Amino acid sequence: MKSPIISTTLLSFGMLLASCASVDRTDLYRSYFDEPIRSEKAELSYRIEGATHVITVSGDEYWMGYHYGEKAAELGVESMYGEVMANAAAMLADDVPAEYRGLVTVKLVKRLLLDGWERMEPFVPDYMMRMLKGFSDGSGIALNDVYAMHAIPDFTETSCSALWATGDATTDGATLQIRVLDYIMGLGIQKYPTVVFMRFETGHTVANIGWLGLLGVISGMNDAGLAVSEMGYGNPDGENFHGIPMPFLLLDVLRWCATPGEAEGVVRSNPRTNSYVYIVGSAADGGTVFVTDAYEVQTFGPGDGEAPVPQLDDMLQAGHYQDRMNALVAERHGSISAEWLRDEFIPQIAMDSNLQSVVYDLDNLTFSVANAADGRRRAADQPYTEFSFPPPVSRSGVR
Numbered sequence: 374m375k376s377p378i379i380s381t382t383l384l385s386f387g388m389l390l391a392s393c394a395s396v397d398r399t400d401l402y403r404s405y406f407d408e409p410i411r412s413e414k415a416e417l418s419y420r421i422e423g424a425t426h427v428i429t430v431s432g433d434e435y436w437m438g439y440h441y442g443e444k445a446a447e448l449g450v451e452s453m454y455g456e457v458m459a460n461a462a463a464m465l466a467d468d469v470p471a472e473y474r475g476l477v478t479v480k481l482v483k484r485l486l487l488d489g490w491e492r493m494e495p496f497v498p499d500y501m502m503r504m505l506k507g508f509s510d511g512s513g514i515a516l517n518d519v520y521a522m523h524a525i526p527d528f529t530e531t532s533c534s535a536l537w538a539t540g541d542a543t544t545d546g547a548t549l550q551i552r553v554l555d556y557i558m559g560l561g562i563q564k565y566p567t568v569v570f571m572r573f574e575t576g577h578t579v580a581n582i583g584w585l586g587l588l589g590v591i592s593g594m595n596d597a598g599l600a601v602s603e604m605g606y607g608n609p610d611g612e613n614f615h616g617i618p619m620p621f622l623l624l625d626v627l628r629w630c631a632t633p634g635e636a637e638g639v640v641r642s643n644p645r646t647n648s649y650v651y652i653v654g655s656a657a658d659g660g661t662v663f664v665t666d667a668y669e670v671q672t673f674g675p676g677d678g679e680a681p682v683p684q685l686d687d688m689l690q691a692g693h694y695q696d697r698m699n700a701l702v703a704e705r706h707g708s709i710s711a712e713w714l715r716d717e718f719i720p721q722i723a724m725d726s727n728l729q730s731v732v733y734d735l736d737n738l739t740f741s742v743a744n745a746a747d748g749r750r751r752a753a754d755q756p757y758t759e760f761s762f763p764p765p766v767s768r769s770g771v772r
Contacts, residue, residue: 415440423758424566425742426585431572438504438588441569442511450512450586453565454522458482460560461525486521489528492614494520496644500573501621504588512586523589527618527646531556534692534722535602536702536714537654539675542687544710548656550733551714552592552602553753555693555724562587563728563745563752570763576628578762582731582742589620590627592731594740596762597631599655600733604691606648611667616644626653633661641670652689656735660689694722715741715757723753730757738762 415432417440426448430437442450458479466477494502505523509516534553540546565585572578577595581588594600601623617625622643630636636653645667654660664671664681673680675687682691682699685706692698701718702709709718711732719730730752732741741757 438507439511530605537660540687632658
């Protein structure tokens with residue numbers, strides 16, 4: 374598992390930067406947007422379900438980002454960004470020797486994050502850069518602050534848990550998937566749960582299950598019934614920032630892919646950063662475990678006894694408490710249900726840092742989400758809210 378926030382190696386580099394003359398990074402990426410922006414073409418709707426903001430936005434990517442940014446500004450995204458950065462600085466200060474703590478400021482944290490972003494940015498697809506620019510313009514948040522926020526996941530991947538099951542493994546042959554996100558509650562993002570349905574002009578509609586103002590996918594599903602579950606996977610040699618940020622890789626998978634096989638093409642073709650495990654599953658086309666790092670992608674299927682975690686028939690699973698998971702699924706194999714996953718399985722495998730838990734029903738294109746509460750109470754112990762995809766609209770170019 375990664376250290377709680379940014380590594381001490383990067384901290385040392387940041388302190389070196391802090392000792393140098395101040396560098397104005399305001400115009401760092403401005404040249405990217407020299408071309409005129411297209412005329413406005415996007416729509417947005419908003420509602421709230423329980424404590425979760427639900428936003429549906431469609432159209433051209435820049436204007437999708439712009440309208441999302443406008444709504445996010447109304448909902449307090451500037452305060453959320455500021456809170457996350459302040460909490461990150463406080464956590465990092467606690468993790469360094471006392472004599473250096475005075476050097477750890479929000480400005481330093483942003484500088485470290487932007488240093489990582491500058492390395493990842495060449496691998497971010499054009500449409501994602503347009504969305505980020507639109508979000509900045511719509512919300513009024515400086516573009517570099519938007520970039521810094523979106524660099525955080527690749528600095529802080531942690532251990533999580535996931536499962537996909539179908540056929541003989543489940544009750545009535547249902548196809549189910551879970552994503553148990555065990556992350557850093559101290560950042561405070563759990564106070565801003567948000568589901569964004571992204572209706573692109575081309576590609577699939579994506580349900581981005583996350584938090585206000587974060588455009589990449591940490592948990593998600595698309596209207597083809599493809600779902601993604603992600604886990605950090607140790608610290609192998611060669612991890613770097615010369616690749617696409619993980620949340621944008623998963624957004625790319627969900628926008629363009631209908632099957633795990635198509636997802637494999639996207640994962641393999643993109644330069645990657647750190648070591649992650651993904652479970653990508655569907656009802657119609659099965660599921661695949663991806664074990665990835667910056668240089669290699671390995672794939673494993675249901676029933677594969679040679680996988681790093683040997684898999685039972687008709688299911689895939691991996692997680693932080695692996696022995697516990699193995700015992701639970703072996704005992705329940707053949708009668709796994711959404712209710713059992715939600716009420717019994719997830720509470721037994723989630724860590725104390727369980728920020729978010731998701732149960733996907735891949736047959737019916739629905740998903741249920743629980744979020745951590747009051748800063749420290751696990752998502753696994755909170756009520757779930759069920760969501761379904763909005764009715765389809767007539768659009769050209771959707772695969």
